[in-house]
Structure formats: structure tokens, C-alpha cells
Amino acid sequence: MRKLDKVDLQLIKILSQNSRLTYRELAEMLGTTRQRIARRMEKLKKLGVIKKFTILPDLEKLGYMYAVVLIKLKPMADVDKVVSDISDIEYVKIIEKGVGRYNLIVHILVPKDLSGAENRVNEFLSNVKDIENVEVVFVSKVPKFEIV
Amino acid sequence: MRKLDKVDLQLIKILSQNSRLTYRELAEMLGTTRQRIARRMEKLKKLGVIKKFTILPDLEKLGYMYAVVLIKLKPMADVDKVVSDISDIEYVKIIEKGVGRYNLIVHILVPKDLSGAENRVNEFLSNVKDIENVEVVFVSKVPKFEIV
Numbered sequence: 001m002r003k004l005d006k007v008d009l010q011l012i013k014i015l016s017q018n019s020r021l022t023y024r025e026l027a028e029m030l031g032t033t034r035q036r037i038a039r040r041m042e043k044l045k046k047l048g049v050i051k052k053f054t055i056l057p058d059l060e061k062l063g064y065m066y067a068v069v070l071i072k073l074k075p076m077a078d079v080d081k082v083v084s085d086i087s088d089i090e091y092v093k094i095i096e097k098g099v100g101r102y103n104l105i106v107h108i109l110v111p112k113d114l115s116g117a118e119n120r121v122n123e124f125l126s127n128v129k130d131i132e133n134v135e136v137v138f139v140s141k142v143p144k145f146e147i148v
Numbered sequence: 149m150r151k152l153d154k155v156d157l158q159l160i161k162i163l164s165q166n167s168r169l170t171y172r173e174l175a176e177m178l179g180t181t182r183q184r185i186a187r188r189m190e191k192l193k194k195l196g197v198i199k200k201f202t203i204l205p206d207l208e209k210l211g212y213m214y215a216v217v218l219i220k221l222k223p224m225a226d227v228d229k230v231v232s233d234i235s236d237i238e239y240v241k242i243i244e245k246g247v248g249r250y251n252l253i254v255h256i257l258v259p260k261d262l263s264g265a266e267n268r269v270n271e272f273l274s275n276v277k278d279i280e281n282v283e284v285v286f287v288s289k290v291p292k293f294e295i296v
């Protein structure tokens with residue numbers, strides 16, 4: 001992979017704050033040309049450095065909250081199998097494989113009312129085999145959310 | 149707040165998959181006009197339903213990984229004070245206030261090498277007062293990351 005240079009990193013930082021900027025605007029901000037920005041954007045997408053252009057919504061305003069499910073699987077469990085079992089569930093939003101007290105940290109989208117949330121968590125857990133230990137944290141507020 | 153309708157929710161879903169689509173493209177996808185899309189976008193931004201247009205980068209390709217720091221504060225601790233103490237730290241990316249075994253779930257960006265990561269975690273923890281219990285999970289892989 002070609003090395004990323006300083007301008008690539010600046011571009012990533014700027015796009016993480018506003019991914020709708022046009023090539024022309026980006027070119028002005030970085031003191032370069034539209035063509036050069038277009039080439040860098042192509043490169044970043046092709047290298048997979050930028051995986052997606054997306055939005056940050058206010059979950060609460062959409063009527064949801066996150067439940068973070070912290071899972072320790074049994075020693076012989078197949079973590080990747082579990083990941084593939086849960087990946088396609090629509091309300092499963094973030095899956096992180098970890099090293100430490102928990103093997104998996106899973107963010108699921110749950111209704112804001114507690115009984116709805118509880119049902120959703122139980123329905124989620126019924127999809128996970130070989131759990132040794134699980135903790136559920138309901139997220140009441142997200143004071144900061146940046147990706148990079 | 150005006151209610152969000154079905155088209156708003158579709159628009160949010162589409163933008164979460166590609167936030168660079170033009171009003172014209174969005175209008176075609178949703179069978180409406182550019183003007184109507186523009187109005188809906190204004191509404192969603194004004195209501196704060198869309199907080200930011202951003203990108204999803206491949207952290208690993210940028211040379212980083214996440215460490216998830218799970219914190220239980222002492223019973224009398226001021227959670228909001230802790231949040232405000234850590235919010236402005238550049239490498240602190242996601243702060244979630246929770247109800248359950250942990251009060252705070254914090255994603256910090258750490259170098260990929262273990263000793264660099266360890267130093268960063270320790271430096272982060274020196275900013276957090278009144279910890280009763282803490283667990284650190286290093287994220288080795290992120291098999292899924294969607295926001296909504």
C-alpha cells in the first residue's frame with residue numbers, strides 16, 4: 001500500500017467533520033486543485049482507508065438508544081462463528097472483537113422504553129452461543145461521538 | 149418537534165449508506181423533487197436528527213485501534229464532571245454514559261503497538277477521578293460498524 005501523506009490525513013480529518021464538501025471546497029481548504037482532490041479521494045476509497053461516507057444521527061430523536069452488550073465467550077467458543085451469526089441482524093450496529101475481559105462488544109439498537117429494550121436484548125442474546133459471562137449497559141447519553 | 153415521517157427515515161437510511169449523494173440523486177431514489185429533498189435535509193439538520201455528515205475510516209489502515217475503557221465510578225462520583233474532564237481530549241472519540249455494571253464506556257484511539265497502547269490508556273486513566281473499577285478491552289477487529 002502506498003503511504004498516506006500529511007494531506008491525505010488532513011483530508012480525512014476534514015471529511016470526518018463534513019463529508020458533503022464538494023471537491024471544489026476541499027481543494028480551496030487544502031490549497032490545491034479539484035483534480036488533485038479527486039485523485040486523492042479515489043486513492044483513499046480504493047485503499048479502503050475511507051470505508052463509507054455516512055451520517056451521525058441523533059438516535060434519541062429517532063426513538064432509539066444503544067444497549068452495549070459485553071460478552072465473554074467460553075474458552076473453546078468460535079468467536080468468528082458468533083460474529084457471523086449476529087452480523088446480519090439489522091439492529092446489531094457495531095461489533096467489536098476484543099482482547100481483555102470481554103471477547104465481544106456489541107452495540108445493538110433498542111427501543112427507548114425499558115421493557116422494549118429488555119425484550120430486544122433477550123432476543124439478541126438468544127442468537128449468541130457459548131456465552132460464559134455477559135453484561136448489558138444501557139446507554140442513557142452519548143456526550144461525544146467522533147470516529148477519527 | 150414535528151414528527152418524522154416515513155420518507156425522512158428512508159432519507160436517513162440512504163444517507164447513512166452514502167452521505168455524498170446529491171439532492172438530485174436523492175430525489176430520484178425517493179421519487180420526489182430536488183426542492184423537496186432540500187427542504188427535508190434542512191429540517192433534519194435543524195431538528196438535530198442529523199448531527200453530522202461524516203466518514204467511516206479504516207482505523208487500522210490509519211495506524212490506530214480502539215481501546216474500550218469500561219469504567220465504574222464510585223457511588224458519590226460526579227459522572228458529568230468526569231465527562232467534561234475527558235470530552236476535550238483529542239484521542240477520546242466516543243463517550244457513552246450508561247446504566248448497568250459500568251457508568252461510562254469510552255472509546256479511545258490508541259497506537260497499534262501494545263506498549264504505545266498501554267501508555268495511552270494509562271495517560272487517559274490519569275484524567276479520570278473516582279474510579280471504583282475499570283476494565284480495558286483492546287479492539288482487535290471491527291467486523292461491523294453502522295450507526296443507524
